[in-house]
Amino acid sequence: MENGAVSESNMTGTLVKTVFKNVMDFDLEDIFECGQCFRWRRQPDGSYSGIVEGSFANVSYIAGEDSDGTGDVKIWSNLFASDRERRDRYWRNYFDLDRNYTRIKRILTTEDSVMRKAVRTGGGIRILNQNKWETLISFIISQNNNIPRIQGCIEILCREHGRNIGLLHGEPLYSFPSVDRLSVLNEDDLDVCRLGYRARYISQAARIVAMDGGMVLEDGESMPKAALEEYLLSLPGVGPKVANCVMLFSMKKAEVFPIDVWMRRVMAGLYGMSERNLSGMQDYAKRNFGEYGGIAQQYLFNYVRKLKRDDPTTYARLGLDSPSMEDRDEKRMI
DNA sequence: GGCCAGGGGATTA
């Protein structure tokens, strides 16, 4: 983002620049459009803008001139604007900059030709460490839903119940609504968000989270995975898939392997598994992807979604079209 | 106009 554009058109407070130099395995499109987050938007200059922890932020990546695969991450934001150390620490963690993705990709792609293609497609993915509450509600909304509509629902939710945090190019910006705010709403207060049957889940989950002031949720990172999972699954609207996404995208549980309809297709079409055998898929992921199950999952998820969009012929030829090969075989026999 | 979307919950068998 240009300096002038920032100072000219924002009422979001003083934006401060944070730079991380010589960052590898980092691609903004891979990171922000692989389905792990819903409030970042691509800008005309190729940067991405979003709202994080109630603050506006804009991120750009400038590849190094010697084309050695490194580049500089540049962040304009007013988050922790007066505390450089805290700001650096926050963004370094948010973008998972202390993890060696080169090494992880090498491990995952050895002896896995599917993963090699996936990493070739989205090798710049980084697992974001996002706000836990926002991630929980966002992925409750995500169930049996599609990504554009999820984004739309979340934006309405923020507009209706978030805090107005300023203007950008004349458009108002809103924070993600707090636990306290959502916990006092009736379900019909959420009607305008077009959440469907998920409105009840959100309203109920918010009340439960609010009972302890969000303490358990906020402590999720330091909790053992089993206890954390048990807590998340106790929340209405949270099943295994949503719980895994929350643990992966906001609580640093990199080993979890969320399985949705896309991953079922991948595991059935590309790894030869039965589409209905979810526990078998979990076993496969544990054995073959180990502590990096969640990162592997994001490479694969991103790969098949882009393949369907950009090369539907190959997508169909690989047997990824639903219904699965297995279902087609059954229909043939009828 | 039926199918699909980053599923979960309740009921059934």
Next chain:
DNA sequence: TAATCCCATGGC
């Protein structure tokens, strides 16, 4: 345990 149905909503 595993299968099945239903749950709102909107794009196609």
